[in-house]
Amino acid sequence: MADLLPPLTAAQVDDKTKVDEKVDYSNLPSPVPYEELHREAFMSLKADNFEGLRFDFTKALNQKFSLSHSVMMGPTEVPSQSAETIKIPTAHYEFGANYFEPKLMLIGRVMTDGRLNARLKADLTDKLIVKANAQITNEPHLSHAMFNFDYMGSDYRAQLQLGNSALIGATYIQSVTNRLSLGGEVFWAGVPRKSGIGYAARYESDKMVATAQVASTGAVVMNYVQKISEKVSLATDFMFNYFSRDVTASVGYDYILRQSRVRGKIDSNGVASALVEERLSMGLNFLLSAELDHKKKDYKFGFGLTVG
Amino acid sequence: MAPKRIGVGGGDSSILAKIANSSIVSQGRNAACDAVYVSKKLLKSTGKAAWIAGTTLLILVVPLVIEMDREQLLNEMEFQQTSLLGTPPPAGGMPMY
Numbered sequence: 001m002a003d004l005l006p007p008l009t010a011a012q013v014d015d016k017t018k019v020d021e022k023v024d025y026s027n028l029p030s031p032v033p034y035e036e037l038h039r040e041a042f043m044s045l046k047a048d049n050f051e052g053l054r055f056d057f058t059k060a061l062n063q064k065f066s067l068s069h070s071v072m073m074g075p076t077e078v079p080s081q082s083a084e085t086i087k088i089p090t091a092h093y094e095f096g097a098n099y100f101e102p103k104l105m106l107i108g109r110v111m112t113d114g115r116l117n118a119r120l121k122a123d124l125t126d127k128l129i130v131k132a133n134a135q136i137t138n139e140p141h142l143s144h145a146m147f148n149f150d151y152m153g154s155d156y157r158a159q160l161q162l163g164n165s166a167l168i169g170a171t172y173i174q175s176v177t178n179r180l181s182l183g184g185e186v187f188w189a190g191v192p193r194k195s196g197i198g199y200a201a202r203y204e205s206d207k208m209v210a211t212a213q214v215a216s217t218g219a220v221v222m223n224y225v226q227k228i229s230e231k232v233s234l235a236t237d238f239m240f241n242y243f244s245r246d247v248t249a250s251v252g253y254d255y256i257l258r259q260s261r262v263r264g265k266i267d268s269n270g271v272a273s274a275l276v277e278e279r280l281s282m283g284l285n286f287l288l289s290a291e292l293d294h295k296k297k298d299y300k301f302g303f304g305l306t307v308g
Numbered sequence: 309m310a311p312k313r314i315g316v317g318g319g320d321s322s323i324l325a326k327i328a329n330s331s332i333v334s335q336g337r338n339a340a341c342d343a344v345y346v347s348k349k350l351l352k353s354t355g356k357a358a359w360i361a362g363t364t365l366l367i368l369v370v371p372l373v374i375e376m377d378r379e380q381l382l383n384e385m386e387f388q389q390t391s392l393l394g395t396p397p398p399a400g401g402m403p404m405y
Binding site: 262264266274276278 | 360364367371375376382
């Protein structure tokens with residue numbers, strides 16, 4: 001192994017850029033660790049279909065500071081005891097402020113139903129990133145907060161997660177070769193006294209990305225994304241839970257054209273969904289979302305406008 | 309003539325004929341019923357499949373085709389623009405005024 005070391009160190013610079021390219025973007029917090037692992041697949045397959053009207057307006061006051069107003073009207077599902085989910089029409093307005101600096105990012109959102117959501121991302125040093133996410137609600141015992149500490153090594157990344165109600169998690173991912181990276185995660189949740197361990201692998205090349213993830217909660221997720229051209233990519237996903245024997249496979253496409261972006265997906269549960277974003281003019285985007293569930297005969301359509 | 313003969317003459321044979329007839333006829337009737345039942349089911353399931361396929365294609369394929377057409381139109385316009393801007397040097401004096 002020692003004589004292999006010199007070429008490996010040269011290759012590790014590439015690995016670092018590959019690893020950077022993987023775990024760089026943290027615009028949206030995600031409750032599942034390794035969100036970057038499935039990033040390409042989830043871009044096509046987990047498009048956020050919504051129902052009703054959605055209007056987002058972002059106004060930049062400064063180079064660093066911007067305010068956002070967002071209105072959402074539509075039926076939202078309320079889980080009920082019976083098998084039928086009840087849809088109640090709701091409308092709410094969300095006000096938000098964003099502050100972006102190269103080393104610090106602050107995002108805050110307040111909703112009319114009294115929920116406050118705050119996110120922080122700070123680069124403490126070159127290699128250490130702190131992320132915090134808090135959600136405060138009016139109802140007791142529903143507020144939660146989570147802190148992540150990310151350490152970026154030369155070809156690995158380690159993350160420590162601390163949440164309220166005694167949630168501790170740690171993830172580690174290492175580039176094994178130029179294209180293959182393996183990782184693992186461990187978590188312990190205090191309130192439902194559960195602990196879990198999981199493993200993940202990701203293989204990528206210029207044209208494709210394949211990932212697989214196994215967790216001790218019984219979830220196995222595998223997906224494959226093939227980039228057919230600059231504008232087109234196809235993705236397929238297979239997830240099953242070996243405890244509850246739930247299997248879902250889905251196939252989707254993602255066309256990124258100059259003036260629009262069309263994403264479509266069909267599922268083995270009989271769900272077909274599509275999301276079309278069209279750029280009407282500079283800074284004005286028109287969104288159309290549709291979701292057909294043929295098994296449950298549930299059809300959801302939404303439209304929206306994004307300004308700024 | 310024939311009905312009268314059936315009615316009067318071979319009473320037994322006519323009844324037997326009727327029974328024979330009716331067994332075949334009843335089989336035929338059963339077959340016809342089954343055929344109608346099966347064809348109804350087939351029509352219904354074909355209809356259902358056509359509905360599911362139609363709406364799914366409507367959602368997945370139609371926006372894509374529309375957007376691709378627009379992209380093609382945009383490409384053509386750009387190509388025209390570049391070709392228009394490409395030709396002025398030799399004949400640029402004339403259309404300018």
